Amino acid sequence: MKQTQYLAREPDAHGFIEYPEAEHGVWNTLITRQMKVIEGRACDAFFEGLERLALPTDRIPQLDQINRVLAATTGWQVARVPALIPFQTFFELLASKRFPVATFIRTPEELDYLQEPDIFHEIFGHCPLLTNPWFAEFTHAYGKLGLAASKEQRVYLARLYWMTIEFGLLDTPQGTRIYGGGVLSSPKETVYALSDAPEHQAFDPVEAMRTPYRIDILQPVYFRLPSLKRLFDLAHEDVMGMVTQATQLGLHAPKFAPKAA
Secondary structure, eight states, X not given: OOOXXXXXXXXXXXXXXXXXXXXXXXXXXXXXXXXXXXXXXXXXXXXXXXXXXXXXXXXXXXXXXXXXXXXXXXXXXXXXXXXXXOHHHHHHHHHTTEEEEXXXXXXXXXXXXXXXXXXXIIIIIITTGGGSXXXXXXXXXXXXXXXXXXXXXXXXXXXXXXXXXXXXXXXXTTEEEEOXXXXXXXXXXXXXXXXXXXXXXXXXXXXXXXXXXXXXXXXSEEEEESOTHHHHHHHTSOHHHHHHHHXXXXXOOOSXXXXXX
16 A cells, blocks of 8 residues: 555544644635536536535534435445555445545645545545435445455456546536546546546446546546436446456557656
């Protein structure tokens, strides 16, 4: 596992996590800024989830606040984790309908981008759609698939997750909208993803699995779902058969430069 400078904050005996005022200030900056950027860009289901969660803007939310809403909508929970967790732990959590949330927030120096998923990315980027039954069903099925997969198969599953849960777009009657949490938690990528700069492809799970990516750049290609229900349908299809097909076909040539050593 890679190293991280961040440490997740521990709860007290009552499950309450105390954050310094400066960290509440970072949350306020992030959520206030991002709420403006996602107007007309995020999908309706994301806004519906935000409304259900009723996230505070003046402070970092406590996990039990999120859990009450998720439990009442889709039966999910969030689980406190360290800054980085192994793939095995990640899949185990999703398979048990628990979404990992690292209880730290980025520093002001990394306000626009950090490689580790912090509490803003996980709570603001992903939890709104975990109130959506189609999205939640796919995430649960994905965890179960990953738990049973080999190390080699997990690499293909990781690309599928990246191109959907993290960086997925959605066709709507109003035009292309965003549902991926990696996009919706980034002001720069929220604007960029819907511009003419990247390539937009109709969603094909096998093609998504064959598409290389880098975590530290704006994505050169995004996949557009025809509807969120497509994720629900995919959860009940032969995804591991698609992994086999993608493995046989091989990876596409990367649409980005290699990372400097």
